[in-house]
Amino acid sequence: MRRLILDTLRRATGTQQLRQHVRLLEEEVAHALQMPRADPQRLAAMAAQQAEDRPRIEQAAALAAALPPPLREALGRLARPADFPLQPWWERSLWEPVVQLAVRDHVRPGDIAFDVGANAGAFAQQMSRQAGPRGIVCAFEASPRIIGRTHHNLTAAGCHNVTLYHRAIWHRSGEAVHLAEGSHLNDRVEEGAGGTPVPTLALDDFIAATGLVPSFVKMDIEGAELAALQGCPRLIAEGRPIMALEQAPDDMRCHAVLTAAGYLAVDLGSYRRITAASDFANPTGVNNVLFMPAEKAAASPYFDPRQEVVANLAAAAFTRDAAGGARLAQPLDLPAGRYLLRADFSAEGRDNEVFAGIEAAGETVFRYHSFTAFLAECYRDWVVQLDRPAPILPFLRFLQGSDPTLNWRGVAVIRLPAFDGLAPPLVF
Structure with missing residues (x-):
């Protein structure tokens, strides 16, 4: 955990990005704690280490925020080229x-x-x-x-x-x-x-x-x-x-x-x-x-205009967490193919941060990262390609804050049959 936090600090180019990286790190730890096959002792140790290091991170963020704006800007410009890394090419990318x-x-x-x-x-x-x-x-x-x-x-x-x-x-x-x-x-x-x-x-x-x-x-x-x-x-x-x-x-x-x-x-x-x-x-x-x-x-x-609705997942099919996030309670098994998941929800909150997307076979395969009002206005259609049959779980998870105006009504799962015969790249 200490190494992850130090790497976070090394990559961050400013206070806002630092806080974002730390929030994402906290979210990943919290998500890991919910995984049934995780080692409880290891996760407890990670959480303890995170709690120990958090005051230092918050202190560093507060010191950075207290700097005069010209100095903050100058320090931001000193960021090394490696300060905005991509995932390795052999790992899944969630970039657009x-x-x-x-x-x-x-x-x-x-x-x-x-x-x-x-x-x-x-x-x-x-x-x-x-x-x-x-x-x-x-x-x-x-x-x-x-x-x-x-x-x-x-x-x-x-x-x-x-x-x-x-x-x-x-x-x-x-x-x-x-x-x-x-x-x-x-x-x-x-x-x-x-x-x-x-x-x-x-x-x-x-x-x-x-x-x-x-x-x-x-x-x-x-x-x-x-x-x-x-x-x-x-x-x-x-x-x-x-x-x-x-x-x-x-x-x-x-x-x-x-x-x-x-x-x-x-x-x-x-x-x-x-x-x-x-x-x-x-x-x-x-x-x-x-x-x-x-x-x-x-x-x-x-x-090809064909779009076939294969499931309508009503709001009652989703569990809701304390912050108001939604997650399909039971995975939906789908055959290989391309699918459009149309999330039906409205929201007005802007002072929050969420992940929204799709998990397939335990891995996040599609994800948007924004605030609820923007997602509700612009990004309620989620597309996923399944190269093999898989259980899917659409979700909306709060990383920061909540939104009492969020009205989650469910998700329609739509198959795009024209893609059934489209072969994926042999190597990638």
Whole structure:
């Protein structure tokens, strides 16, 4: 436990992140205490060690919080590149699992793939494994404070088929933009932002210079997606890659550009066809959307509208804990396949922190991490791929606080039969 806490302190880049890491550590210990096969003596010792170390952690957090803001900011900038590590490639990643499935289904050995907005490198790492030694992955990250973390993580993971570029993908090459720092490594191009200027690059120019034409593009660049699409009309018209883009339901400009070029769109959260803003299940927030050339969509399971309800799990089927969290009392056995679990709940609480998702055969296979109001508004559709039959347990678990407004009404389990014959990657 002491080693875990020290590692937590080493990785943390600021007070807010420190507290988050400590809360997550506490949650994992609490969850372990509920596991029937755990060693009670070992867990008791771990809990005692945690209790012993907690005052020191709280004292360190209080001292950090008392620092003047300029000094706190300066110390945060001294964080080492290794301070935001990814999980090892051989372990399950819970980083945006709906996008992971799209990458899994469309990047094959020998492919060329682009990761535009690589952030810490999670998707470039996944693409690297799937494209394999004969494939090529080009990763682009604009943020000056993130690029070191990206480089460290990809190098540590042995992603030898990935080339990382410190460029802002834009509608023109050779300009410079500035990025404003976000609260969760979600930095974005913003007029008037300070810091180091970052050179811009248009994807069509990059492709012309390298001869690398991607078959798959993942793009998540915090609102700059339209500018990026405006910089690759030739790629869209001639290369016809499949694209996974992040977009807001109230901003359909990227959708308009791609549909005008003969693409079809489906929401990766709900597997609903998107032809207008009203097709999104949530009216606000952001969504991950798969855009596919119409000539490829006819053979794609993503554009098969069939959805079969296999179970309606009412609220009474869930146990509720003291904080108000919900967990299916008896596991639901499901055959292999792809499933959409549509959680039915409402909530208004914002001063809390929760995990919500799906366990399969005792392992968390899908998870969102947020507060209840945001989940209720934007993220009530959960997608899971079962490569073999497994018992599942949907859950919502509070890590911090509670929410008296949470009205948990149950979960509908929906099978997506078009994916039944889709073979997973042979190696990954």
